[in-house]
Amino acid sequence: AQRVTQPEKLLSVFKGAPVELKCNYSYSGSPELFWYVQYSRQRLQLLLRHISRESIKGFTADLNKGETSFHLKKPFAQEEDSAMYYCALTGANNLFFGTGTRLTVIP
Amino acid sequence: GAVVSQHPSRVICKSGTSVKIECRSLDFQATTMFWYRQFPKKSLMLMATSNEGSKATYEQGVEKDKFLINHASLTLSTLTVTSAHPEDSSFYICSATTGGPYEQYFGPGTRLTVT
Numbered sequence: 001a002q003r004v005t006q007p008e009k010l011l012s013v014f015k016g017a018p019v020e021l022k023c024n025y026s027y028s029g030s031p032e033l034f035w036y037v038q039y040s041r042q043r044l045q046l047l048l049r050h051i052s053r054e055s056i057k058g059f060t061a062d063l064n065k066g067e068t069s070f071h072l073k074k075p076f077a078q079e080e081d082s083a084m085y086y087c088a089l090t091g092a093n094n095l096f097f098g099t100g101t102r103l104t105v106i107p
Numbered sequence: 108g109a110v111v112s113q114h115p116s117r118v119i120c121k122s123g124t125s126v127k128i129e130c131r132s133l134d135f136q137a138t139t140m141f142w143y144r145q146f147p148k149k150s151l152m153l154m155a156t157s158n159e160g161s162k163a164t165y166e167q168g169v170e171k172d173k174f175l176i177n178h179a180s181l182t183l184s185t186l187t188v189t190s191a192h193p194e195d196s197s198f199y200i201c202s203a204t205t206g207g208p209y210e211q212y213f214g215p216g217t218r219l220t221v222t
Contacts (some may be wrong), residue, residue: 036213043111044200044213086151097143097151 002027004089006098013077014106021072021101023061023087032090033070035061036097039083047072047085057081077105109135111203113214120221125189128217130201136181137203141211142174145198157184191221 003026013019025031035047048056050063050070061072070087082105087098110133120126130140142154155176157163163176173195175187184203188195198218202211 043215044202046211096153 002089002096004087004096004098006085006087006101008101009099010102010104012104012106015079016076019074019077019081019103019105021085021087021103023070023072023098025068025070025087025089027068027089031063033061033063034088034090035059035070035072036086036088037083038086044086077103079105079107081105109212111137111201111212111214113199113201113217115217116215117218118220120191120219122192122221123190125187126191126219128186128188128199128201128219130184130186130203130214132182132203132212135203135205135212137184137205138181139204140178140184141202141204142176142184142186143200143202145200145216151200154186188219191219193221195219196221 005024007022033050036044037047038044047059048054048061050061059072059074061070063070072085082103084100084102086100089096112131112133114129118126138159140157143151144154145151153166154169154174155163155165157176157178159178159181165171173189175189178184196219198216200213200216202213204211
C-alpha cells in the first residue's frame, strides 16, 4: 500500500541555517514524488517534483530509492520559507499526502 | 494561470442540513477534479476523483450517498454534503488537472462547521 511519512510535525530553524524536511515513502512500483507547500492563508501549490530534478526557491529534493526517502533541503533558510510542507506520492491515478511539516524560520 | 477557486471559503450549517461546495477552474479546462478532506493533525485524504461528464470514483470508506459529487462541466465540480453531522466538520480542498495526477492545481479550501 502507498504511504507517505513525514516524521516531523514541527520544525524550527534560524534564518541562514540549513533546513531538511524529511519524507519517507512506501510504494510497490516506481514512485513519482512531489513536495507541495502552503504559505499562510494561501492555497496549496506544487513546489517541486523529483522527475524534473530542479531547484525551486533554493529547495532541492533527491529521490533515494534505497532508503525510500525524498527529503527536502535548503542550504540557507529564509523567513519567507515559513510554511506548511507536504510530501506526496502518486498512486494509480491520485496523490497520497504525508501529514505535513510546519516549518518556522526564526529571524 | 491555472487558478482554482472554491466557494464558499467558510460555511456553518446545522446538523441535518445539506451544504454544497463549488470548485471552479478559472482559466483552464479541468478534465479531472479531485476532492480532498483534511482531518485535524492528519494528512489530506482523497475522497473522490471526478471526471467531467461521468460518475465520480470514490475512495474506499467514503460514502457516495453522503458526499455527492457532480462534475457537469470542464470548469465546475460540486461537492454536496448531505444530512451533515458534526463529524463532517472539516477542511475540504479540491484540485483540478488537465490530465493525469501529476500537475494538480489546488483550490484554497472550504472550512465546513456543522453545529
